[in-house]
Amino acid sequence: MNDRVIKSYRFREERESDWAKLDLIVTRAEKRGVKALSDEELTALPRLYRQAVSSLSVARSISLDQNVLAYLETLCARAYFFVYGTRASIGARMAQYFRRDWPASVSAAIKPTLLAALCLFGGALVAFFLCLQDMEWYWTIHQGWDSRNPDASYDSLRDTLYTEDTNIADMLGAFAAQLFSHNSGIAIFAFALGFCFGIPTAILLIYNGVYLGSFFAVFWQKGLAAELTGWLFIHGVTELFAIVLAGAAGFMIGGAVAFPGTKSRMQSMRDAGNSAALVIIGAVLMLFIAALLEGFGRQLINSDMTRYVIAVTSLIFWLTYFYWPRASEEDR
């Protein structure tokens, strides 16, 4: 035997082909997913993975070849992430989200939701009554650029609520503007700011409520309250619900940071963050639906009655979807 061929080299020589096989499988899986693997490869994978992991621990104690160690470290890490990585396909994941995760996460967050609703609508009510008493309050809250202000006439206010000629370009424009209007920003902000004990979230919600309430007061004074309600709530039910839920997600995280209970603060934040993420992605979806309703529905439907019907239907739909008691996984 040639004594130049050292032990660690023979160790490597015996296992090298298996490492290469594992490398090939993992690379293919990373590129094209589990489906690209043949049955033989799938059965070989666990064995090859375990062998590579044990090779790594042996190599650490017998080999001084940097390249082999670095290669095995990354190969094992990649294989580990693949073997223990997420398994569900994106379709199955989405189906599960709509069927169970979304409503479950929203109905579990009932307290923060009520708190967020209180902030938003409380702010709106306060601003509404303040403005009714003295319209000067309106100018404290709004900047002068909006034409829908207390000085506007009945007719010009009424004109803003109905659309005479409709075309696809305007509808698309309104849809896009809605996506970009501060609403979706507010929703994500309300979530992100929850981190600071939820205080900025509360301020943001109250501020938007105040904005809404004072706006409502202007139309109320001119006797256009019923018309405005239809105009606002055809999409507003979905939109305001989404903002309330986003605020609730923020409060969930704020609460977890402020009052971690028996968990460590990090752990409690992590748990809350994961369930709040379920709520917030749903809120973004709802804002998307609201944008569709505002962009197309509101331009096409100019009858107050139909607008009310859509508003009430959507409210019933969301409430049933989120809060209707359903059998949990264990009961089945």
Next chain:
Amino acid sequence: MAKASAAPAVDSRREALRRRELRLKENARQAKRVRALVTPEGAALNLKIATASERAGAFLLDFTLQIILIIVSVFVIAWMFSSMGFRGWSVAGSLSAVVVFFLRNFYFIFFEIGRKAATPGKRALGLRVAARNGGRLTANAVLARNFMRELEVFLPLSLLLMTVEDEVSAWIRLLGIAWTAVFVLFPLFNRDKLRVGDLIAGTIVIHAPRTKLKKDITSASPLSTAASFAFTPAELDAYGIHELHVLEDVLRQSTREIKARVAERIREKIGREKQTGEDDLAFLEAYYGALRSRLEQQMLFGERKEDKFDTGR
């Protein structure tokens, strides 16, 4: 005369010791980046935390890519609708707005939910997202960590771009920037380089670049010439593991001249004359093989000779 020649020797030894000190410090610093992840099989994987600069680099790459994508898609949309006159332009404007909305909110999420758990920028720098507890990286975690970006990137950006009309709003802007700076700089001030989004989502970003398995140096084909060098144990005791690794790097990637210089240094150190017709590369490979074999054998008996200064005491 003897004194004059002794002084540089003392100086060079002092210099060597100073360098060793620096190297050990650097090693300790690198070791702090490593987090052991114990797999269900009971083996420990050493995962390396990505540094703040790597993460900033990856983000800048992604941000640039996002902007390029936005510009390209806006151009394509504008080109498609340009024949329709004014109405076409307004449709194009709205469509572009929708595209921008999706790119801004879902670019990171789309790539990180995918199989590689990394955006193109992260992939370019060998980074990936992992769950902090070693478990599965869930879609929820990816969503949570990326929605926090709103606070960490877009809020400070919009504050920077905010126009200032009077002194009061200038102060408000300054306060806002100071406040958001806490989020932007957050990764610099914790051990795991977590940003706020990672904190909320329970994730961590690790540095795991792909490494190729290269040929073992001791397998170099003309072993017969290598066998003609016979090193005494004293000659092999001159160096330790650190020097072995440096020699490995030299053999794998440096030029001919550097190899010749290194061979010269080793010969000088172990006190060996260059034979006529001796090839530097063959000498280095033979010495590497012999040194590794000896050090590995010592390691099996529980003696790690870390470097040439390590005398085992």
